[in-house]
Amino acid sequence: MNDKKAYERPSIQKLNTGLMNKFGTRTEYKPLTHIDGVPVKKIVEEFDSPVFVLSEKQIRENYRRIRRSFTTRYPKVQFAWSYKTNYLNAVCRIYHQEGSWAEVVSGFEYGKALANGVPGEKIIFNGPDKSEEDLRLAVENSSLIHIDHLDELYTLKRLCENCDQKAQVAIRVNMDTGVYPQWDRFGFNYENGQAWDAINKIMASPNLQMVGLHTHIGTFMLTPSAYKVAAQKLIDLYLGIQRKFNHRLSYIDMGGGLPSPNNLKGAYLSGSDLVPPINDFAENIASALLNSEIPIDELPLLIMESGRALIDEAGYLVGSVLANKRLSNGKRATIMDFGVNILFTSFWYNHRISPAQPFSQYSEEMEVFGPLCMNIDVIRENVSLPILKKGDHVVAHMVGAYNVTQWMQFITLRPNVVLINEKGGLELIREKETLEYINSQERVPEHLVKI
Amino acid sequence: MKVDPNIALSDTGFLFHASTGDSFSVNPTGLRILQLVKSSKTVEEMVAVLAEEYKVDPEQAEEDLFDYLQYLRQLKILIDE
Ligand SMILES: Cc1ncc(COP(=O)(O)O)c(C=O)c1O
Numbered sequence: 001m002n003d004k005k006a007y008e009r010p011s012i013q014k015l016n017t018g019l020m021n022k023f024g025t026r027t028e029y030k031p032l033t034h035i036d037g038v039p040v041k042k043i044v045e046e047f048d049s050p051v052f053v054l055s056e057k058q059i060r061e062n063y064r065r066i067r068r069s070f071t072t073r074y075p076k077v078q079f080a081w082s083y084k085t086n087y088l089n090a091v092c093r094i095y096h097q098e099g100s101w102a103e104v105v106s107g108f109e110y111g112k113a114l115a116n117g118v119p120g121e122k123i124i125f126n127g128p129d130k131s132e133e134d135l136r137l138a139v140e141n142s143s144l145i146h147i148d149h150l151d152e153l154y155t156l157k158r159l160c161e162n163c164d165q166k167a168q169v170a171i172r173v174n175m176d177t178g179v180y181p182q183w184d185r186f187g188f189n190y191e192n193g194q195a196w197d198a199i200n201k202i203m204a205s206p207n208l209q210m211v212g213l214h215t216h217i218g219t220f221m222l223t224p225s226a227y228k229v230a231a232q233k234l235i236d237l238y239l240g241i242q243r244k245f246n247h248r249l250s251y252i253d254m255g256g257g258l259p260s261p262n263n264l265k266g267a268y269l270s271g272s273d274l275v276p277p278i279n280d281f282a283e284n285i286a287s288a289l290l291n292s293e294i295p296i297d298e299l300p301l302l303i304m305e306s307g308r309a310l311i312d313e314a315g316y317l318v319g320s321v322l323a324n325k326r327l328s329n330g331k332r333a334t335i336m337d338f339g340v341n342i343l344f345t346s347f348w349y350n351h352r353i354s355p356a357q358p359f360s361q362y363s364e365e366m367e368v369f370g371p372l373c374m375n376i377d378v379i380r381e382n383v384s385l386p387i388l389k390k391g392d393h394v395v396a397h398m399v400g401a402y403n404v405t406q407w408m409q410f411i412t413l414r415p416n417v418v419l420i421n422e423k424g425g426l427e428l429i430r431e432k433e434t435l436e437y438i439n440s441q442e443r444v445p446e447h448l449v450k451i
Numbered sequence: 452m453k454v455d456p457n458i459a460l461s462d463t464g465f466l467f468h469a470s471t472g473d474s475f476s477v478n479p480t481g482l483r484i485l486q487l488v489k490s491s492k493t494v495e496e497m498v499a500v501l502a503e504e505y506k507v508d509p510e511q512a513e514e515d516l517f518d519y520l521q522y523l524r525q526l527k528i529l530i531d532e
Contacts, residue, residue, distance in 0.1 A: 007507035010481035010519040012466070012526070015474045326518065330525040362478040387478065 009324075011362055011387050032316075032354040032395045036420045040318055040356040040393055043418060046426060049393065050319040050338040052404055052417040054429070056094060058314035059400075060422070063098050066258070066310060069278045073286035076301045080124050082256050083109040085307030085401045086315075090419055090429035092116050095310075103256075103305040107134040114141075124253065124305070126172065126214070128152070128186065135159055139167045146170045146214045146253070148187055153201060160207035170212035170253065171198045175233050177217050177226035186216070190233050199237065203245050210247065213237055216255025216305065220264065220348075224280035227254060231288035238300065239293055253303035254285055260312030262398045263350040271398075278309065308401035315400025317343055318356065321392045322371055332366035334388055339370015339377040342414060343399060344406040346379045353379070356393035359386035372411045404430070409438065452520070454489055455530050468528065475526075480505070484519060488529065494520070 033040055036055050043053060063079070070077045080103040081095035087109060092102065093116055102113035105127030113123045120141025128148040130138070135156055138145050140163075147153050147169055160167050172187025173195045188194040202208045213234045217226055234252050241247055258281055261271040289299060319338040327333050340346055353368065363384045370377040379396070388394070407414055417430035454460070457469040464482045466475040477485065483504070487497045494516065501512040523529040 004506045005479075005504055007501075007505035007512075008478055008480050009515045010478065010484050012475050012477045012481050012519070012523065012528075014526075015476055324518075326522060330522050360478065362476070 008360055008362070009387050009389055011364055013362070013364055030354060031358050032356055032397075033358070035316055035318075035395070037424050038420055038426060040395060043318055043426065044320070044393055047416045047418050047428065048432065050317060050336075050342065050415045052342075052399065052415065053316040053318055054088075054091065054311075054400060054417065054419050055314045055316075056419055056421050059091070059094050059311060060098060062313060063095065063100075063310055066278050066306065067098075069282040070286065070302065070304060073282050074289060074299075074302050076299060078251075078301055078303050079310075080122075080253075080303055080305050081310075082305050082307035083112060084405055085256075086311050086404055087112055088404055088417060088429055089116055090427070091311070101303075105129070107131055110134060110138065110143075121168070124214075124303070126216075126305075132159060135167075139163055139165055142168055144168050144170060144211065146172050146187075146212075147198065147202075148172050150198065150201075153198060157201075157205050157208065160205075163207065166207055166209040168211050169202060169208050170210065170214045170249075170251075171195060171202070172214045172216070173234060173237065175215065175217070175230060177223075177229040177233075179218060179221065179223050179226040181218070183216070183218050187214070190237070195237060196240070199241060203241070203247065210241070210249065212249050212251040212253055212300070212303070214253040214255065214303075217257055219257050220259045220262075220308065221257040221281075222259060222274065222276065224276050224284045227281050228284035228288045230254065231285050232292070235288060235292045235294065248298065249300055251301035251303050252289070253305065256305040256307045256309075258304075258306045258309035260308045260398060260401065262308075262312055262345075262348075263352065265348060265350055311400035312398045313400065315398065315403065317351075317396040317399045317403070319394055319396065321388045321390050321394065323390055324388070327367065332364045333369060334366050334385070335369045335371060336379060336394065337371055338396070338415075339372045339374075339379065339412075341370065341372060341377075341410040341412060342403065342407045343370070343379060343396060344403055344408070345399060345401070349398070350380060350383075351399060352397040353383060353385065354395045354397065355386055355388060356395050359388075362387055374411075409433065413438065452488065452524075452529055453491075453532050454485060455528055458528060460485055460489075466528070471527070473526075475528075480515075481519065484516065485523075485528075488520075 080101040082103045101122040102118045103124045104110045120143045123143040125138050126146045174184045174187045175190035188198045202210045217230050259275045263271045319336045322335045325333045368380040413433040416432040419427045419429045459467045464477045498513045502509040
């Protein structure tokens with residue numbers, strides 16, 4: 001009995017010798033049996049599948065590396081953690097421990113930052129949606145309010161007429177940096193004079209204290225020089241304010257948008273070949289500031305609100321194969337227990353997928369689907385993976401940004417999120433949802449109680 | 452059901468389809484099944500052989516076998532007699 005051979009599902013793969021790409025055959029799949037030294041199998045045994053896994057070690061290392069890119073080039077740098085990228089409290093607190101301020105875009109996120117113990121004056125309040133209540137609180141806490149539109153400016157002016165405190169404000173500026181698409185729906189435009197119009201109104205308001213300038217020119221930016229253009233335009237406003245009002249701003253906030261080495265859909269090159277080094281972005285911003293007319297001893301604080309570049313690589317989604325089937329054209333289809341409901345970023349990225357156990361040298365071209373009964377639920381349209389069977393575990397890479405915030409409670413429940421701490425211990429940082437939890441938010445009208 | 456006579460199959464699992472010019476690679480289980488088809492085994496016999504030779508239960512072997520044979524037909528590697 002013991003001499004039976006190990007079994008692998010029968011498989012045949014057409015050899016596309018003529019179509020080999022010029023980078024050679026990329027073996028996408030190396031087994032990833034451990035994350036930070038912890039067996040994937042153990043994670044699934046303890047926390048089920050699917051499960052998001054975040055590495056505290058990688059979060060901290062990445063943060064320090066990217067921060068260093070800037071601090072080695074510019075003397076005054078402050079990072080502010082972009083809450084929307086991943087606002088699990090444990091994650092935010094890692095960044096705050098590392099010295100990050102908070103960057104929030106809603107009353108909800110603002111509340112989270114306060115509850116995480118971030119002092120009011122270290123919270124940047126961005127975005128078009130700030131209620132009067134939010135604004136009042138932000139003024140009281142001396143938070144940095146980045147005004148998005150004139151309606152907000154007027155509301156704030158009115159609110160502050162009855163305050164004993166000045167609101168600490170900046171404006172968000174949008175501009176042409178030579179990169180398409182131009183994000184012109186947020187803030188005030190540089191080229192057409194809107195930005196100056198807003199600045200003049202703020203400077204004429206005794207209750208508004210203008211402290212900075214802000215821009216966020218896009219996300220997953222691949223053109224470092226766009227940041228130079230953006231910084232130069234903010235510096236132009238900075239110097240103009242100094243000239244006209246003899247008023248010195250304390251900071252310039254360049255927003256986020258730095259890319260992570262993820263594989264963009266539709267890109268010919270893989271992420272690591274496509275994405276410029278973070279140093280290039282830092283160099284463009286720092287040199288714009290250092291080469292400007294601003295005297296060295298008066299240089300403003302440079303704020304960065306980087307999101308995805310800091311955390312994408314530190315996040316993994318561990319899942320399992322539910323089933324194998326064939327499409328009508330014979331192509332292999334593999335159904336996983338995670339779909340676009342929880343891996344929202346598979347709309348943007350071809351996430352690398354690794355089997356979590358060793359395998360033979362044989363592989364199959366396949367399409368990878370999630371478990372939803374919906375046509376849109378595609379994780380990878382075309383990927384070559386080893387022969388997987390029901391119950392095998394896989395790991396999707398670089399899922400740290402925007403998934404545990406943009407995930408949907410759709411068809412299935414949202415899974416556990418686990419942090420591997422620096423000692424290699426597993427900590428549950430968000431408990432998986434239950435039917436009871438979802439139902440507890442619902443109310444059934446009287447006439448529908450009996451069916 | 453038989454293997455198309457235009458097909459050359461090596462012992463290492465390399466398969467060449469002379470009439471289409473396509474080449475394929477099969478894994479060891481896939482190769483074993485092609486050999487069984489060539490020796491005119493029925494599906495039931497093939498399942499029994501697989502369960503005998505490999506660490507697999509007959510239900511799993513049968514499910515995988517059907518899927519594989521179906522695909523070989525689609526690739527025109529297997530043809531009806
Ligand atoms: C104002 C602002 N700052 C920072 C970020 C973080 O962006 P990223 O993840 O591209 O660095 C965003 C994201 O859209 C944003 O809107």
